[in-house]
Amino acid sequence: MSALPPGSILGIVGGGQLGRMSAIAAARLGYRAHILTQEADGPAAQVAHAVTLGRYDDHDALRRFADAVDVITFEFENISADGLDLLSSIRPVHPAGRILRISQDRIAEKTFMAENDIPVAPWRGVHDRADLGTAAEELGYPFILKTTRLGYDGKGQARIHDASELDAAFDSLRPHPLVAEGMVHFACEVSVMVARNERGEITTFDVTENRHRNGILDLSLAPARISPALAAQAVDLARRIAGALGLIGLLGVEMFVDRDGSLRVNEIAPRPHNSGHWTMNACPVDQFEMHVRAVTNQPLPPAIRHSDAVMKNLIGPDDMALWPQIMAAPRLLAHHYGKAEARPGRKMGHVNVLFPHGSLPGEFGVEAALGPLATAADNAA
Ligand SMILES: Nc1ncnc2c1ncn2[C@@H]1O[C@H](COP(=O)(O)OP(=O)(O)O)[C@@H](O)[C@H]1O
Numbered sequence: 416m417s418a419l420p421p422g423s424i425l426g427i428v429g430g431g432q433l434g435r436m437s438a439i440a441a442a443r444l445g446y447r448a449h450i451l452t453q454e455a456d457g458p459a460a461q462v463a464h465a466v467t468l469g470r471y472d473d474h475d476a477l478r479r480f481a482d483a484v485d486v487i488t489f490e491f492e493n494i495s496a497d498g499l500d501l502l503s504s505i506r507p508v509h510p511a512g513r514i515l516r517i518s519q520d521r522i523a524e525k526t527f528m529a530e531n532d533i534p535v536a537p538w539r540g541v542h543d544r545a546d547l548g549t550a551a552e553e554l555g556y557p558f559i560l561k562t563t564r565l566g567y568d569g570k571g572q573a574r575i576h577d578a579s580e581l582d583a584a585f586d587s588l589r590p591h592p593l594v595a596e597g598m599v600h601f602a603c604e605v606s607v608m609v610a611r612n613e614r615g616e617i618t619t620f621d622v623t624e625n626r627h628r629n630g631i632l633d634l635s636l637a638p639a640r641i642s643p644a645l646a647a648q649a650v651d652l653a654r655r656i657a658g659a660l661g662l663i664g665l666l667g668v669e670m671f672v673d674r675d676g677s678l679r680v681n682e683i684a685p686r687p688h689n690s691g692h693w694t695m696n697a698c699p700v701d702q703f704e705m706h707v708r709a710v711t712n713q714p715l716p717p718a719i720r721h722s723d724a725v726m727k728n729l730i731g732p733d734d735m736a737l738w739p740q741i742m743a744a745p746r747l748l749a750h751h752y753g754k755a756e757a758r759p760g761r762k763m764g765h766v767n768v769l770f771p772h773g774s775l776p777g778e779f780g781v782e783a784a785l786g787p788l789a790t791a792a793d794n795a796a
């Protein structure tokens with residue numbers, strides 16, 4: 416297939432910030448973004464060429480959306496199997512439904528990893544209460560129990576410290592089945608963004624180090640402060656996963672760096688990823704442009720990083736109260752998602768701070784560079 420010509424319409428399923436930033440990147444390359452969303456004035460709809468309003472399981476809306484676009488991609492992955500089949504029957508869908516089905520379901524995802532010799536944490540499928548007892552015995556305490564579907568930002572999971580907590584966790588986490596995972600005592604968490612187009616060109620961004628707070632990504636540092644050999648292994652894992660999936664599009668691979676120095680893949684997301692937002696200011700071609708290039712079968716340039724970077728998420732009303740100070744801080748490169756209401760825990764925007772290539776500072780330097788947001792971190796702690 417040749418590249419989709421400028422002027423073509425890129426259909427994006429999902430109306431949040433990832434759709435917004437993909438739509439902006441699409442516009443830069445001469446494409447028009449058409450968003451399927453339930454929010455007429457959401458982050459993506461505000462910057463799009465057109466919007467189809469509808470639920471992701473509304474077949475009539477899915478049909479109207481597909482008919483109106485040239486190629487379909489996602490910023491939101493939890494569309495039903497039926498819905499995916501319907502979209503694929505009308506237009507090319509990248510990444511393919513098969514890939515979304517793997518990433519939507521933690522059991523399918525871990526099974527895929529096992530089939531492809533990709534290391535993961537020890538895990539057990541939990542279909543009933545008896546399975547949970549067996550999993551607890553085999554994995555040992557503490558372990559983590561997760562829903563297989565629809566989890567995000569640490570929602571849909573519980574840490575289990577002893578047998579007295581099993582019943583409550585089993586009853587409260589829905590829907591079943593669940594998956595039990597052995598606790599990884601990680602030194603740090605990292606991720607790799609990998610893109611692949613229909614020509615089979617593949618490109619990976621530098622490994623990112625990620626820090627969470629209350630289950631939500633707080634900070635990303637690029638490059639990750641791990642050895643070059645380990646970084647090469649992380650990139651290799653991401654490339655192998657993209658190849659084994661037959662990926663067309665962009666994929667985020669979250670990994671744990673175990674204290675013994677080995678890598679284990681945590682989860683994959685076949686779309687732009689929060690931990691790749693630093694690329695917007697530190698790379699000539701960022702993850703959103705790479706996403707658009709991959710799904711429109713444009714050439715994929717090397718994912719060059721010209722600067723070191725720190726990304727901090729702006730979450731909820733406390734961070735957004737600092738917006739005037741953020742705008743006044745010359746080093747903070749600010750990205751606002753256009754959401755009207757800053758509810759606690761909601762991702763409202765992010766800032767990037769750049770450092771000359773090779774000069775990412777240590778803890779104190781990172782805090783100092785975050786200016787007004789460093790203070791917010793102290794207050795919240
Ligand atoms: N098996 C595990 N061992 C240790 N920490 C874990 C494990 N699974 C998840 N976590 C922690 O919880 C976070 C969120 O879990 P994850 O599976 O990535 O779900 P989500 O879909 O919410 O991102 C991870 O980034 C990590 O910090």
Ligand SMILES: [Mg+2]
Nearest residue numbers: 568669681682
């Ligand atoms: Mg995750």
